[in-house]
Amino acid sequence: MVRNVFRLRGLIGVLGLLVLFPSPCWAANQVPIGYLDSADTTKISGWTVDPDNRSASLQVEVLVDGVVKTTVTANQPRGDLVAAGIAPNPEHGYSVSTAGLNLATGSHTVTAQAIDGQTGERQLLTGAKTLTISSSNQVPIGYLDSATPQSISGWTVDPDNRSASLQVEVLVDGVVKTTVPANQPRGDLVAAGIAPNPEHGYSVSTAGLNLAASTYTVTAQAIDGQTGERQLLTGSKTLVVPTGSLPTTPVVTDDGVWTASATTLHATWTSSDSVTGIVEYQYQITRDSSTGTVVIPWVSTSTATSVTRTGLSLSHGVRYYFGVKAKNGAGLWSAIGSSDGIVVDANAPVITGISPADGAAFTEGDLVTISVAASDLDGDSPEYQFLVDGAVARAWSSSATFTWDTVGKIKSHTVTVQVRDGLGRQAEAQRRVFGYRQPPPLPARKIE
Numbered sequence: 001m002v003r004n005v006f007r008l009r010g011l012i013g014v015l016g017l018l019v020l021f022p023s024p025c026w027a028a029n030q031v032p033i034g035y036l037d038s039a040d041t042t043k044i045s046g047w048t049v050d051p052d053n054r055s056a057s058l059q060v061e062v063l064v065d066g067v068v069k070t071t072v073t074a075n076q077p078r079g080d081l082v083a084a085g086i087a088p089n090p091e092h093g094y095s096v097s098t099a100g101l102n103l104a105t106g107s108h109t110v111t112a113q114a115i116d117g118q119t120g121e122r123q124l125l126t127g128a129k130t131l132t133i134s135s136s137n138q139v140p141i142g143y144l145d146s147a148t149p150q151s152i153s154g155w156t157v158d159p160d161n162r163s164a165s166l167q168v169e170v171l172v173d174g175v176v177k178t179t180v181p182a183n184q185p186r187g188d189l190v191a192a193g194i195a196p197n198p199e200h201g202y203s204v205s206t207a208g209l210n211l212a213a214s215t216y217t218v219t220a221q222a223i224d225g226q227t228g229e230r231q232l233l234t235g236s237k238t239l240v241v242p243t244g245s246l247p248t249t250p251v252v253t254d255d256g257v258w259t260a261s262a263t264t265l266h267a268t269w270t271s272s273d274s275v276t277g278i279v280e281y282q283y284q285i286t287r288d289s290s291t292g293t294v295v296i297p298w299v300s301t302s303t304a305t306s307v308t309r310t311g312l313s314l315s316h317g318v319r320y321y322f323g324v325k326a327k328n329g330a331g332l333w334s335a336i337g338s339s340d341g342i343v344v345d346a347n348a349p350v351i352t353g354i355s356p357a358d359g360a361a362f363t364e365g366d367l368v369t370i371s372v373a374a375s376d377l378d379g380d381s382p383e384y385q386f387l388v389d390g391a392v393a394r395a396w397s398s399s400a401t402f403t404w405d406t407v408g409k410i411k412s413h414t415v416t417v418q419v420r421d422g423l424g425r426q427a428e429a430q431r432r433v434f435g436y437r438q439p440p441p442l443p444a445r446k447i448e
């Protein structure tokens with residue numbers, strides 16, 4: 001009896017609370033409807049609609065193995081929903097790039113849940129999917145899009161890591177001509193769901209390949225991001241470099257063998273195009289060789305045929321080269337012409353002493369030792385050469401002394417000493433010396 005009284009009081013209490021605080025769920029919210037249509041290694045997609053507001057685009061969470069991986073707006077066109085009378089407008093589709101989820105290899109369960117437009121509650125959409133990420137390496141995909149006398153271009157992506165920029169080798173008639181990174185923007189790949197980021201395009205200047213006028217087959221191969229193997233990209237191209245239609249290869253002249261400046265380089269050049277004329281030149285500066293490390297990348301000079309490039313940081317003893325290419329009125333670039341190089345050498349060697357002294361005399365037939373002392377502020381190793389009366393008597397060597405055999409040398413002679421520092425700078429000095437005949441032997445004395 002006592003127990004029944006307590007039960008009755010409890011029931012009255014609950015009913016009283018329901019009267020005082022009617023639950024908002026009595027407003028009869030309807031949860032979103034929709035589907036996870038498909039999930040493969042490229043994309044995950046489906047649709048959702050909230051029956052309380054069938055024109056609104058809901059938020060959708062995509063889950064992999066029960067964990068929310070990303071949230072997207074279901075606002076992509078799905079005309080079929082309008083046709084089926086499910087929604088008045090088509091903006092209810094959703095799509096997620098699988099690559100962007102960076103899933104581990106193996107099998108995964110993919111689900112999607114819509115966020116209710118009124119209450120924010122999550123509603124699982126119909127259709128869980130199983131998605132398998134292959135554990136074996138996948139080779140790069142991509143294309144050689146075009147090959148013209150100006151440029152060769154395309155794109156590549158490694159399905160194992162779709163955000164990475166791969167290296168691409170461009171081949172002409174089957175021979176690798178250059179290797180470039182495929183890191184130029186290709187927004188179309190993102191739009192197509194092929195990669196999460198656009199840095200997958202490659203482009204090579206045909207001018208840089210120095211192709212003679214002829215017909216070539218161009219191909220490209222990507223280097224796999226995991227294994228390094230080469231994968232031929234789709235689309236072999238025929239490249240025609242027309243005869244006589246390119247500007248002549250520029251003839252480039254620098255300021256000689258050496259320069260004392262560590263900040264400025266100068267060059268001039270000539271090129272011509274008898275058909276359409278030259279509309280632009282570009283130059284670059286490299287060090288050590290015409291194909292060495294690029295110090296200044298390509299710069300346009302418009303139609304100027306010389307450049308004085310200031311503000312450089314040049315190194316003593318290093319040789320620098322100008323490369324120049326010309327563009328004609330048809331937009332075609334010439335091959336690259338190069339200067340023969342110029343070395344930075346701040347100081348010429350200085351001769352500090354010569355023996356014998358100017359005006360010295362010797363006796364004809366003596367062995368006369370000629371020696372020279374020199375220095376170079378740059379610390380360059382000097383070499384020496386000796387001339388007598390303008391003719392080389394001892395060619396360049398690292399020895400600073402020369403032994404002159406004076407047999408037959410009488411009267412006045414000019415001895416020239418030359419010193420060079422190995423980088424092209426040179427100094428010389430001269431001495432006049434005099435040879436006297438051996439006195440005749442004294443006549444034998446008559447003994448009387």
Ligand SMILES: [Ca+2]
Nearest residue numbers: 030052116118
């Ligand atoms: Ca709702």
Ligand SMILES: [Ca+2]
Nearest residue numbers: 138158160226
């Ligand atoms: Ca791969």
Ligand SMILES: [Ca+2]
Nearest residue numbers: 254256340341
């Ligand atoms: Ca030169």
Ligand SMILES: [Ca+2]
Nearest residue numbers: 347378380421
């Ligand atoms: Ca020097």
